[in-house]
Amino acid sequence: MTIRPDFGTSAVIAPDLSGIVQAIHASARCAGSFADEETIRRALSALQRGPIHFHRDKVIACEGEAADYIFVVVSGVVRSCKTYQNGSRGVVAFYLPGDLFGWDDAKCSLSIEAATDVMVLFLKRRALLSLAARDSRIGSYLLAQTTKELGRTQQHSLLMGQCAKSRVATFLTDLWTRLGKPASVDLPMLHQDIADYLGLTIETLSRTITSFEQSGMLKRQSYRKLVLRKPALLSQLID
Amino acid sequence: MTIRPDFGTSAVIAPDLSGIVQAIHASARCAGSFADEETIRRALSALQRGPIHFHRDKVIACEGEAADYIFVVVSGVVRSCKTYQNGSRGVVAFYLPGDLFGWDDAKCSLSIEAATDVMVLFLKRRALLSLAARDSRIGSYLLAQTTKELGRTQQHSLLMGQCAKSRVATFLTDLWTRLGKPASVDLPMLHQDIADYLGLTIETLSRTITSFEQSGMLKRQSYRKLVLRKPALLSQLID
DNA sequence: CGGCAATTTGAAGGCAGTCAATTAAAGTGG
DNA sequence: CCACTTTAATTGACTGCCTTCAAATTGCCG
Numbered sequence: 001m002t003i004r005p006d007f008g009t010s011a012v013i014a015p016d017l018s019g020i021v022q023a024i025h026a027s028a029r030c031a032g033s034f035a036d037e038e039t040i041r042r043a044l045s046a047l048q049r050g051p052i053h054f055h056r057d058k059v060i061a062c063e064g065e066a067a068d069y070i071f072v073v074v075s076g077v078v079r080s081c082k083t084y085q086n087g088s089r090g091v092v093a094f095y096l097p098g099d100l101f102g103w104d105d106a107k108c109s110l111s112i113e114a115a116t117d118v119m120v121l122f123l124k125r126r127a128l129l130s131l132a133a134r135d136s137r138i139g140s141y142l143l144a145q146t147t148k149e150l151g152r153t154q155q156h157s158l159l160m161g162q163c164a165k166s167r168v169a170t171f172l173t174d175l176w177t178r179l180g181k182p183a184s185v186d187l188p189m190l191h192q193d194i195a196d197y198l199g200l201t202i203e204t205l206s207r208t209i210t211s212f213e214q215s216g217m218l219k220r221q222s223y224r225k226l227v228l229r230k231p232a233l234l235s236q237l238i239d
Numbered sequence: 240m241t242i243r244p245d246f247g248t249s250a251v252i253a254p255d256l257s258g259i260v261q262a263i264h265a266s267a268r269c270a271g272s273f274a275d276e277e278t279i280r281r282a283l284s285a286l287q288r289g290p291i292h293f294h295r296d297k298v299i300a301c302e303g304e305a306a307d308y309i310f311v312v313v314s315g316v317v318r319s320c321k322t323y324q325n326g327s328r329g330v331v332a333f334y335l336p337g338d339l340f341g342w343d344d345a346k347c348s349l350s351i352e353a354a355t356d357v358m359v360l361f362l363k364r365r366a367l368l369s370l371a372a373r374d375s376r377i378g379s380y381l382l383a384q385t386t387k388e389l390g391r392t393q394q395h396s397l398l399m400g401q402c403a404k405s406r407v408a409t410f411l412t413d414l415w416t417r418l419g420k421p422a423s424v425d426l427p428m429l430h431q432d433i434a435d436y437l438g439l440t441i442e443t444l445s446r447t448i449t450s451f452e453q454s455g456m457l458k459r460q461s462y463r464k465l466v467l468r469k470p471a472l473l474s475q476l477i478d
Numbered sequence: 479c480g481g482c483a484a485t486t487t488g489a490a491g492g493c494a495g496t497c498a499a500t501t502a503a504a505g506t507g508g
Numbered sequence: 509c510c511a512c513t514t515t516a517a518t519t520g521a522c523t524g525c526c527t528t529c530a531a532a533t534t535g536c537c538g
């Protein structure tokens with residue numbers, strides 16, 4: 001069992017629920033909640049299932065399936081995507097360690113799949129919702145999380161209207177930023193996943209990265225390892 | 240003051256808050272709520288402002304502006320969009336009468352603008368959130384509404400990865416369906432808005448509609464009035 | 479009827495896609 | 509540890525869809 005390289009130090013952010021519990025506790029700004037941090041932890045643990053391990057490309061939740069669970073990524077990368085009859089595919093989002101997702105109703109017809117080998121935690125949806133009804137801190141947290149994801153998705157739909165260079169530059173700088181601006185960026189997912197996420201072919205993705213390298217903006221250390229030499233120049237391509 | 244043609248009968252769905260109040264009441268499935276329907280109505284009315292009228296292309300809320308309000312469309316169509324330095328524009332979503340929106344945090348940098356002459360109701364964001372903390376029915380409603388919008392936005396980002404014919408066919412059939420499948424479809428917004436929403440130019444949009452007309456799938460009655468003759472064929476173009 | 483705005487149509491060019499071949503990297507077994 | 513196989517990524521040549529720029533047409537409103 002080989003765990004693929006993942007998002008550096010952030011990979012171990014959420015080995016359990018403690019990150020979420022603290023986030024809920026921190027986001028509580030409203031009166032009326034009647035549970036302390038320990039209570040939240042115990043309540044969440046009670047409706048937790050897993051974490052469960054999935055190999056790359058395994059389907060975690062099928063499209064159209066009854067959406068009984070909310071997911072938390074413990075390690076690795078998860079993709080939310082749709083495969084069409086002609087074999088092409090669109091990737092809506094990637095989820096990294098610590099991300100809570102799976103709010104889309106069942107009708108949304110998106111498939112949740114492992115983009116790398118991953119560990120995923122399951123939370124019973126109905127139980128979580130009824131918990132949110134009793135403790136407004138959890139409700140606020142869920143709303144804030146969903147709003148954040150809505151914002152990201154809006155940005156992504158805007159990105160899809162741009163040219164290839166802008167899309168790739170945005171993806172690389174976003175990823176680099178999320179990783180804490182390390183010296184070198186390890187792409188945790190396949191180029192095919194990135195291309196489907198950006199609405200491009202792997203050939204165009206590859207050629208675009210090559211053009212960035214020829215401009216001196218970045219350097220390839222290997223297929224999946226890049227060094228961003230001039231991030232400022234890359235950012236100028238965005239918009 | 241000329242009110243432009245809008246979404247037929249649905250234009251008068253929400254002249255006030257009654258639609259939302261009922262939706263909140265209906266979506267209540269959790270214990271712990273301590274307000275009846277009349278209480279909700281009064282609470283919402285208290286933090287309501289407007290409705291206010293905006294002419295087409297007027298900015299309702301500027302990008303980056305402190306997001307103090309949540310919006311409800313009373314009549315007309317609102318667009319959520321971003322204008323780039325080079326003058327191009329991307330439209331993330333259209334909001335129709337009855338839609339509640341404006342959840343995106345301030346940082347999201349989207350501009351809320353009138354796509355037609357519109358009437359918009361304002362709700363104080365903080366007051367609504369604290370109300371949601373006290374009454375879980377309102378919290379659930381807000382979460383459900385945000386989730387619904389997230390799903391729509393995901394579908395839209397997928398759409399942007401498709402070819403022009405699929406995008407236009409999807410837009411037309413979706414609109415036709417939302418309008419209750421009437422005999423003829425009145426496009427309430429300009430072609431430029433639709434093109435920016437679909438990530439196309441107005442020329443490509445026009446040419447695509449022309450090709451649909453030549454295939455006998457639809458017929459133009461005027462620039463903004465279409466008759467979908469073979470909706471099934473149009474749907475086949477969607478993937 | 480006249481003038482402006484919106485849409486349609488036409489012709490030419492560019493960016494990204496497709497198909498095919500090569501190279502690099504990772505996994506496998508001797 | 510190295511040869512072999514398989515998978516992933518790069519590169520090249522060509523095609524096609526969509527854009528761009530320009531002109532004509534339609535529709536709206538005074």
